[in-house]
Every structure is written in structure tokens, then in C-alpha cells.
Amino acid sequence: MTTPHDPAHDPALLAKAETLIEALPYLQRYEGRTFVVKYGGHAMGDPELARDFAEDIVLLKAVGINPVVVHGGGPQIGRMLKALGIESRFVDGLRVTDKQTAEVAEMVLAGAINKELVGWIARAGGKAIGISGKDGGMVIARKVQAKKPPKAIEDDGEPLVVDLGFVGEPDRIDTSVIDTICAAGMIPIIAPIGVGDDGETYNINADTMAGSIAAALGAARLFLLTDVPGVLDKDKQLLTNLTPGDIARLAQDGTISGGMIPKLETCVHAVEAGCEAAVVLDGRVPHAMLLEFFTSKGAGTLIRAD
Numbered sequence: 002m003t004t005p006h007d008p009a010h011d012p013a014l015l016a017k018a019e020t021l022i023e024a025l026p027y028l029q030r031y032e033g034r035t036f037v038v039k040y041g042g043h044a045m046g047d048p049e050l051a052r053d054f055a056e057d058i059v060l061l062k063a064v065g066i067n068p069v070v071v072h073g074g075g076p077q078i079g080r081m082l083k084a085l086g087i088e089s090r091f092v093d094g095l096r097v098t099d100k101q102t103a104e105v106a107e108m109v110l111a112g113a114i115n116k117e118l119v120g121w122i123a124r125a126g127g128k129a130i131g132i133s134g135k136d137g138g139m140v141i142a143r144k145v146q147a148k149k150p151p152k153a154i155e156d157d158g159e160p161l162v163v164d165l166g167f168v169g170e171p172d173r174i175d176t177s178v179i180d181t182i183c184a185a186g187m188i189p190i191i192a193p194i195g196v197g198d199d200g201e202t203y204n205i206n207a208d209t210m211a212g213s214i215a216a217a218l219g220a221a222r223l224f225l226l227t228d229v230p231g232v233l234d235k236d237k238q239l240l241t242n243l244t245p246g247d248i249a250r251l252a253q254d255g256t257i258s259g260g261m262i263p264k265l266e267t268c269v270h271a272v273e274a275g276c277e278a279a280v281v282l283d284g285r286v287p288h289a290m291l292l293e294f295f296t297s298k299g300a301g302t303l304i305r306a307d
């Protein structure tokens with residue numbers, strides 16, 4: 002004989018219901034708002050994580066939030082350049098981009114990766130439109146000049162200005178293309194490529210692109226998915242809340258370094274220019290974004306203006 006299953010006393014089912022109820026105030030507060038999510042090239046290698054990511058994005062859309070995805074693809078560009086016998090060189094974390102490299106970057110970002118992500122969203126039951134910053138004249142880029150680190154300072158004491166070639170940063174953003182896609186019930190997937198006033202194609206760092214788009218949209222959140230649990234202190238403990246002032250101190254005392262510096266500069270720019278808050282979180286954790294957003298515990302590091 003079997004005992005009939007009693008859902009009212011099943012602890013696992015009750016826990017699921019509690020999790021949904023815990024999400025209710027967040028759903029009410031953010032309905033109709035925009036979340037910009039940067040999905041980095043490192044996180045894309047694992048198909049299970051890509052599937053989880055797509056499900057999270059489709060869930061956000063289903064509950065009335067407008068997700069806007071900006072993706073990277075640095076490792077994938079590097080592999081394609083290598084296969085073509087072209088060397089990759091980085092200065093200040095930015096890829097030195099000659100004409101041929103710009104063509105490869107556009108092919109990999111706006112072609113292969115962009116359409117792969119559109120496919121993942123479709124498999125999760127959503128509708129995505131894949132575009133780059135060039136489409137609809139959305140992102141007009143200006144050329145970036147990099148300064149080499151202090152050790153490269155020349156004899157006359159002046160930092161050596163390096164010509165990065167066709168590396169850009171957003172100068173002007175027309176958000177009407179994004180608004181149109183969102184209003185049609187679809188999810189924009191954006192490759193970090195822009196066009197200059199000179200008509201040239203510019204390769205834009207994906208964090209920078211996401212931050213500028215979040216600021217232009219006045220997004221409720223900018224999520225930057227990376228390969229660490231968030232910003233860590235000198236004892237490797239997670240710093241859960243930071244302001245631009247805290248970030249300046251952490252940069253000065255050397256707590257943050259490498260790729261985390263431009264990433265946090267992007268967050269500071271975004272929160273000071275109209276985005277409500279930015280979050281650096283671990284893209285290797287399944288459903289990290291949902292945990293951060295829909296539970297009271299949160300995850301990762303939240304950055305708000307002072």
C-alpha cells in the first residue's frame with residue numbers, strides 16, 4: 002500500500018513556494034524596468050552554463066523585466082586570430098586592433114557568438130534579436146588612445162601614448178533600437194562593435210559597451226558576470242557593497258588590480274550616469290543572476306553611487 006502524497010506537508014514543495022514568495026517584492030518593484038547583463042567570453046565555453054544563462058534571461062522577460070544582453074568573446078576572437086596566424090596584443094586590457102583584426106572581431110562577435118546566443122534564448126523559449134552597435138546607428142564610437150603603464154614611461158617623463166587602432170568607446174548611443182525590440186516582446190542581444198563618425202568599424206570592450214548602454218537606458222541594474230565571486234578584499238573575502246569612493250580607495254591600496262580595475266570603472270561610470278546599481282557576480286555559478294536578484298541574501302558585489 003502507498004500513502005497518498007500530501008503536498009501541504011511536503012517540505013521541499015513548501016520551500017519552493019517560499020522562494021517564489023520571497024521574489025514577490027522584487028518582481029513588483031522592478032516590473033517594466035531594464036536590466037543590462039554583460040555575458041563574458043569565458044562564461045560561454047560551458048554549454049550548461051549557457052543554457053542556465055539563457056533560462057535566467059527568458060525568465061526575467063517572462064516576469065515583466067526587460068533584459069538587454071551585451072556579450073563579449075575575447076577568448077573566441079583570440080582563437081580565430083591564432084587560426085589565421087595573426088598575433089593578439091593587449092594594452093591596458095584592450096586588444097590592439099588593426100583593420101584585419103577589426104574584421105575578425107566583427108565576424109566572431111556580431112556573427113558567430115551573437116547568433117549562438119540568439120539560439121540559446123530560442124531554446125529557452127524566448128525571442129531574441131541579435132544586433133551590433135552598428136545596427137540602426139545605435140552606438141557611435143570614438144577612438145580610444147591608451148597610455149602604457151608607468152613602467153613604459155619614456156625618458157622625457159611623458160607616458161607613451163599607444164595607438165590601439167580601431168578600438169573605440171561609445172560616444173553617443175541612440176537607445177531607440179533597444180526600446181523598439183523590448184517593446185515588441187523580444188530580447189536584444191548586442192555585440193560590442195560600433196561605427197565611428199568616420200564610417201569605420203570600432204572594436205569596443207564588452208564591459209565598457211554594457212556600462213554605457215546601462216547608463217543611456219537608465220537601467221535598474223547592470224550585471225557584469227565574471228569568473229570570481231565578486232570584488233574580494235585582501236583576505237579574499239567578498240565585499241558585498243561598494244560605493245565609487247570605496248572603489249577609488251581599493252584601487253589606490255592595490256586591493257583591486259588587472260581586469261577588475263576597468264570593470265569597476267565601468268560600474269562607477271554607469272551608476273554616476275543614470276544606472277541605479279551595478280553588480281559584479283560569478284558567472285560560473287548556475288543561475289547566479291536570479292539568486293542575486295530574487296533572494297534577500299544576494300550574491301556578488303553591489304555598487305551604488307555615494
Ligand SMILES: Nc1ncnc2c1ncn2[C@@H]1O[C@H](COP(=O)(O)OP(=O)(O)O)[C@@H](O)[C@H]1O
Pocket residue numbers: 041043208226227228229231232233234256257258259260261262264
Ligand atoms: N580584488 C579583486 N577581487 C576580485 N577579482 C580581482 C580583484 N583584483 C583583481 N581581480 C581579477 O579580476 C579578474 C576579473 O576581470 P577580467 O579578467 O577582466 O574578467 P572578464 O574576463 O570576466 O571580463 C578576476 O579573475 C581576478 O583575477
Ligand SMILES: CC(=O)N[C@@H](CCC(=O)OP(=O)(O)O)C(=O)O
Pocket residue numbers: 040041042043072073074075076078094095096106168169193204205206207208
Ligand atoms: C577592445 C577590446 O579589447 N575588445 C574586446 C571585445 C570582446 C570582449 O570584451 O570580450 P570579453 O568580455 O569576453 O573579454 C576584444 O577584442 O577582446
